[in-house]
Amino acid sequence: MTKRVLIIGGRGRIGSSIAEDLLQHTQAEITITGRTSDPKQSWKAQLGDTVKFVPLRISDDSQLTQAISSTDLVIHCAGPFRYREGQVLKKCIEQGVNYVDVSDDRRFTQMALALGEEAQAAGVTAIVNSGVFPGISNSMVRQAVEQLDTVEKIHLSYVVAGSGGAGVTVLRTTFLGLQNPFDVWVNGQWKTVSPYTGREAIEFPAPFGRVGVYWFDMPEAFTLVDAFPAQSVVVKFGSAPDLYNHLTSLVANWFPKKLVQNPAFVEVLSNISYGMTNLSDRVSGIGVAMRADVSGQKAGEAAHYTSAFVHEHTSTAVGYGTGSLAELILEGQLTKPGVWAVEQALSTDLFERAMQSRKVKIQQGWVN
CATH class of the missing domain: 3.30.360.10 (Dihydrodipicolinate Reductase; domain 2)
Structure with a gap:
């Protein structure tokens, strides 16, 4: 059965880079969002005809519920996260939908991690601070x-x-x-x-x-x-x-x-x-x-x-980081109910395999 991915803010440069990574590494059905409609369908030049678009305002509860309830994984890219209050993550927990975001803000991260018990009870795997x-x-x-x-x-x-x-x-x-x-x-x-x-x-x-x-x-x-x-x-x-x-x-x-x-x-x-x-x-x-x-x-x-x-x-590197987590969640290789930072959720073995599949080399070794 085809998995469905919703990328909130997917029309932006970060979101579209993540969509590109998913198109290359998964068979997922991808829907991207933006705050306004896009009659010119400008995203198609980069992402192709298979990607769908829906206008979505996070502040509209009914729109948000409808969009999230019909998907298997939400990727939240609509920053700056300093101005976000966690509506997307809370809605994912409510709807039992797995979640990844590219947040980079201290207050938002603390707020998201505080929802760990609720996500665990709902069986939702949520990973914050993904990207590069x-x-x-x-x-x-x-x-x-x-x-x-x-x-x-x-x-x-x-x-x-x-x-x-x-x-x-x-x-x-x-x-x-x-x-x-x-x-x-x-x-x-x-x-x-x-x-x-x-x-x-x-x-x-x-x-x-x-x-x-x-x-x-x-x-x-x-x-x-x-x-x-x-x-x-x-x-x-x-x-x-x-x-x-x-x-x-x-x-x-x-x-x-x-x-x-x-x-x-x-x-x-x-x-x-x-x-x-x-x-x-x-x-x-x-x-x-x-x-x-x-x-x-x-x-x-x-x-x-x-x-x-x-x-x-x-931006491509951000796509690698977030896309690899999404791929692993969609394939069932990464299942850890709760809200986690990347280092708490992703094993080194899975990380190394994901980077190898994207031809990314991490230079590493001992320093004398």
Whole structure:
């Protein structure tokens, strides 16, 4: 029997990348949504005639119920998730439908994870924070942690070239992440840090090389603390070219906080940045690189394991991360009722097989 997948926000760049991955790796019947109708059926040029489209507003309860009740898996891509209240996940639990999202917001993630008992009682497998970072990055950490006897420190670093091939919504999310200090787990205790501070120079795979990364509020900074007994979990982010790092740091640390927290100002910044990156993308590309460094003990001695990932197209990489989870759920290989972060739900064996099927190579090994 053909499985049915509903991708909410599937007309956007992230959602359409996930749809492309599912078209390649599953036989699922895919329906994408957008807030308004699309009489030109513009998605067909990228996704083909087999994909269906329905207009859907998440705030319309009857529309949401009808759309979710007739599907086997919902993939939620309609960000920014800072503005979401969990209606889609709650409706999936109510209707007994499995769920995956590409959320990247601390408050939303905490709210979603709090619904774990309800999802478990309903037999619903729900996975949050899928994609590339968070998402593939979390599985890279699990892969590294399992090489050690004990884990002491997890250090995750990300860099995106230009826009990453994503739309203005992703840039909007970046500026929203600059608005407030946040807590991180360092040396066995929670510490408050300011966004886009604590610059470190990290060596990424080619073509990125050495790039500056900064504290950035990401949900894996606390989900990894729950999953693994590390004394420190560091998650930092940067952009290429480096000019964008300095501009972002300027906004985060020198502009008046009231201005940075003003929605109208965020919208202006997002659109200006989108225009700038559309030009610089021609030089920088739109790729992504990630590095996971995990240190601890192996056979009674200090040990350090590292893994790295690079892809030329960030949105495509998001499609790999989310699409692989969706594929495994549809095939019944990943069944874990409750609400989980990726590292809590996806085994390393399944992760490695999913990446191999997408011809993704994770560079990994011990560091002397």
